[in-house]
Amino acid sequence: MKVSAIRQALLLIALAFVPAIGEAIYFRDRVSWRSPDRSSEMVNLDQAQSWGANAIWVDARPDNEFEQGHVPGAIPLNEDRWNELLPTLLAQWSLEKKIVVYCSSQSCNASREVARRLRDEAGLKEVFVLQGGWETWLKSKR
Amino acid sequence: MNTNLLIGIVALTALAQEARSELKWEQTSVDLKPALGDKQAVAHFKYENVGNTPIHFESVHASCGCTTAQTQNEQVAPGQKGEITATFNIGGRTGTQVKTVTVRTDDPNPAHSTTVLTLKAVITPLLEIQPTLVYWQNGEEPKPKIITAKANKDAAIKKLDVVSSVPDFTAKVDAGSAPNEFKISVQPRDTTKAVYATLTIKPDSPANTGNTFAVAARVMPPAPTSGTAITPSTKATVSTVRHDLVTPAPTAASPRQ
Amino acid sequence: MDLIVGGIFIYAGVIKAVAPLRFAIDIDNYKMLPWAIGVRLAFYLPWLELVCGIALILRFFYRGGLLILTALTFIFIAASIIAKVRGLDITCGCFGHTSKNWSFTAHLALDFAILITLIALWVSSRAQQREL
Numbered sequence: 001m002k003v004s005a006i007r008q009a010l011l012l013i014a015l016a017f018v019p020a021i022g023e024a025i026y027f028r029d030r031v032s033w034r035s036p037d038r039s040s041e042m043v044n045l046d047q048a049q050s051w052g053a054n055a056i057w058v059d060a061r062p063d064n065e066f067e068q069g070h071v072p073g074a075i076p077l078n079e080d081r082w083n084e085l086l087p088t089l090l091a092q093w094s095l096e097k098k099i100v101v102y103c104s105s106q107s108c109n110a111s112r113e114v115a116r117r118l119r120d121e122a123g124l125k126e127v128f129v130l131q132g133g134w135e136t137w138l139k140s141k142r
Numbered sequence: 143m144n145t146n147l148l149i150g151i152v153a154l155t156a157l158a159q160e161a162r163s164e165l166k167w168e169q170t171s172v173d174l175k176p177a178l179g180d181k182q183a184v185a186h187f188k189y190e191n192v193g194n195t196p197i198h199f200e201s202v203h204a205s206c207g208c209t210t211a212q213t214q215n216e217q218v219a220p221g222q223k224g225e226i227t228a229t230f231n232i233g234g235r236t237g238t239q240v241k242t243v244t245v246r247t248d249d250p251n252p253a254h255s256t257t258v259l260t261l262k263a264v265i266t267p268l269l270e271i272q273p274t275l276v277y278w279q280n281g282e283e284p285k286p287k288i289i290t291a292k293a294n295k296d297a298a299i300k301k302l303d304v305v306s307s308v309p310d311f312t313a314k315v316d317a318g319s320a321p322n323e324f325k326i327s328v329q330p331r332d333t334t335k336a337v338y339a340t341l342t343i344k345p346d347s348p349a350n351t352g353n354t355f356a357v358a359a360r361v362m363p364p365a366p367t368s369g370t371a372i373t374p375s376t377k378a379t380v381s382t383v384r385h386d387l388v389t390p391a392p393t394a395a396s397p398r399q
Numbered sequence: 400m401d402l403i404v405g406g407i408f409i410y411a412g413v414i415k416a417v418a419p420l421r422f423a424i425d426i427d428n429y430k431m432l433p434w435a436i437g438v439r440l441a442f443y444l445p446w447l448e449l450v451c452g453i454a455l456i457l458r459f460f461y462r463g464g465l466l467i468l469t470a471l472t473f474i475f476i477a478a479s480i481i482a483k484v485r486g487l488d489i490t491c492g493c494f495g496h497t498s499k500n501w502s503f504t505a506h507l508a509l510d511f512a513i514l515i516t517l518i519a520l521w522v523s524s525r526a527q528q529r530e531l
Contacts, residue, residue, distance in 0.1 A: 008463020012454055016447040023419060024442045031420055034435055062207040080208060082234025083356060090275050090358035091338045096365075110206070122358075123273040 041115055043128040045136050048100045056092060058118075060103040060110040061134065071102070071137055077114055090122065102130035102137065164193040164254055165218065165247060171260040176232060178297055179353070183263040187226045187243075191218040200246040202226060208233060209261065211243040228261050236270070239263045266294050269302075269345055274357045278333045280364040286314075286329040289357055293322040293345065302326070303344040310337045311359045328359050336363035404516050405455030408468055412449030419445070429482050447471070455520075462524055469517040476510050479503075 024031075048055055057074035059066050066076045075092065077085045093099070099118060103111040111129045118124045130136065172185040191197050197218045202211045208231045214224040228243050241261045249255040270292040278284060293299040302324050304313040314327045328341065343355040415422045423441035427434055447467065454464030483503060 005462035005466050008454075008460035009466045010463070012450050012460050012463050012467060013447065016443065016450045019416075019449075020443040020446045023416065023446070024439075027419060027442070031423070031438060032434075033438060065207075078233075079235045080231065080233035084234075086274065087340050087356055087358055090360070093275075094362055095279075121272060122275040124275070 041112075041127065041129050042131045043100060044131045045140055048098075048128070048130055051098050051100075054097055056089070056097050056099050058089060058099055058101045058114065059134075060101050060114040065104065071134075074102075077101075078110065079113060079117075082117070086122070089118075093124065098126040098128060099124060100128050100130050102133045104134045164191070164251075165189050165197050165249065165257070166192045167257060167259075170257060171262065172228075174230075174261065174263040176263055176265060178266070178268055178294055181232060183230045183232060183261070183265075185228045185230070185259075185261040187228065187259045188223065189218070189225065190223040191220050194220045196220060198248045200248055201244075203244050203246075204228065205242040205244070208235075209241045209243065211259075213245075226259065228259065230261055230263055232263070232265055236265050236267045239265060268294050268297055268347070268353055269299070269343065269355050270294075271343070271355055271357060275360070276328050276357070277360040277362055278330055279362050280333060280336065282333050284330045284333050286327040289326040289328060290318060291324040291326060291343065291355075292318075292320075293324065293347075295322050297345070297347045299345045299347045301346050303346070305342050305344075306359070307340040307342070308337060310361070311339045311341065313341055326357075330359070330361050333361045335361065337361045400516065400520065401455045401458070401461075404468075404513065404520065405452045407513065408448045408452030408455070410452075412445045412447075412452055415441070415445035416449065429478055430485075431478060431481070444471075462521070465517060465521050465524065469514065469521065472510060472514045472517060476507065476514065479507060479510070 048057075057071045059070045059074045059076045060078055061070075061076075062078055062080060063076065066074075066078075070076070075085075075089050077089050089099075099115075101111040101115045101118070103114075111133065115127045115129050118127045166189060168188040168190075170187065172187065174183045174185055176183040199213050199216055199218075202213050204211050209228055210231075211226055211228045213226045215222070218224055226243065226245065228241070230239070230241050232239075239262070241263075243259040243261070245257045245259060247255055247257075272290050272292075274289075276287040276289060278287075291302060299322070302315050304315055304326055306313055310331050312329050312331070314329075316325045316327065317323070318325045326341075326343070330337065337360065339359045341357045341359055343357065345353070345355075419438075419441045422445065423434075423438040426432065426437040426441055432440070448471065451464035451468045454460045455468070
């Protein structure tokens with residue numbers, strides 16, 4: 001078969017598109033296509049606690065859950081009362097602080113949404129989501 | 143066609159009719175466009191029992207606390223119709239919100255016993271404000287910073303009133319570069335002492351029922367020196383922690399190879 | 400020799416194809432392409448490597464595969480050097496994270512060896528073609 005190397009190359013390039021597109025479709029909802037993924041926003045409990053006084057803990061859960069128990073010193077900030085609660089956090093924030101947002105694994109995506117809004121709307125940079133959420137913190141207190 | 147075959151067919155059809163219970167949903171996914179100022183978005187999921195045995199709802203459970211779901215009747219007789227009403231409390235949420243309600247019934251067929259109902263609501267706020275925080279470092283030149291407010295085009299907002307909670311900040315509103323856009327220019331009087339202010343933004347709009355929006359303006363305190371300072375040891379922890387963040391995160395993110 | 404080189408690229412391709420997001424982050428670390436392009440490449444390139452690796456082993460579209468792999472390796476070496484010169488800390492994405500503990504020079508040496516082998520294969524296949 002006297003197909004030139006270039007033509008072969010082009011065919012291979014085209015061939016590789018098939019599985020690539022298949023995979024992209026499979027992952028389409030799991031990948032951020034336009035801007036870098038925020039998977040580096042997660043932080044585990046030990047790391048968050050090592051930040052000590054430089055960490056501001058933010059509870060993204062509904063009001064009643066916050067009242068039943070929360071990380072000492074945590075500021076409530078949930079989407080139900082976003083506009084009311086946000087100023088309190090903004091008043092306490094400063095550049096060297098790291099924000100750690102947590103919610104319960106039963107709540108919907110709340111902590112990631114709150115973290116995203118803090119980054120996108122308030123322009124805050126060091127915003128993290130606690131891996132394992134409220135449950136992990138509770139377990140560590142046993 | 144002989145009688146045996148006929149009997150066989152009748153028998154099979156009879157068997158097929160046996161204990162068939164099924165809840166048929168008119169829609170399992172509803173798109174909502176709540177109007178400006180709505181506090182809730184309500185979706186109706188209609189069902190009908192097309193089977194021949196009654197169906198009992200075991201649980202109707204929403205994915206989060208902001209959504210409540212209720213069924214009209216606990217028990218649905220064959221042929222009976224009803225609906226599950228899902229009420230989504232919008233709160234301070236914006237953009238495309240997707241909430242689900244998981245319904246479990248006593249349908250013996252596991253493929254039908256659990257249904258996930260999806261409510262999708264697109265919420266456009268009266269005003270989209272960005273950023274919601276402007277700040278100046280201590281000693282930074284007190285130049286004005288701009289907050290952009292995009293008004294919902296259905297709201298017919300002609301102007302915004304911005305009031306600062308403390309006199310240390312002044313705010314000026316100008317028309318923005320696009321229709322329905324406003325530019326709020328915020329300026330501190332001086333940046334030598336730490337100040338916190340809430341700027342209350344009031345849009346004038348017939349749709350507006352006393353809704354105000356707030357942004358924060360701050361002059362930051364001077365960088366900490368001692369006390370709550372970032373002592374060298376804390377700095378070291380901070381930098382090693384950042385490094386740790388980079389490596390474990392990927393291994394957590396990538397599937398076991 | 401085809402088997403070894405083909406095998407290397409199949410291995411490299413598979414390792415990256417199963418973790419496209421990780422690969423996208425690695426590409427982004429080079430800071431040479433915008434994320435939107437990098438992420439699409441992250442889905443595509445591993446399959447290209449795999450397909451070409453298979454091409455080498457099965458001797459199907461052999462020279463085309465050789466051409467592509469040589470180009471890829473060359474570009475990759477260039478990108479690594481540029482990144483190093485810019486002072487970026489790159490964990491090589493070529494073999495996924497199995498090779499993350501190797502030093503930069505070890506990586507570079509391996510890549511050069513691969514490049515030279517590919518060129519050698521190319522030259523010998525041309526020679527073979529001429530004999531036909």
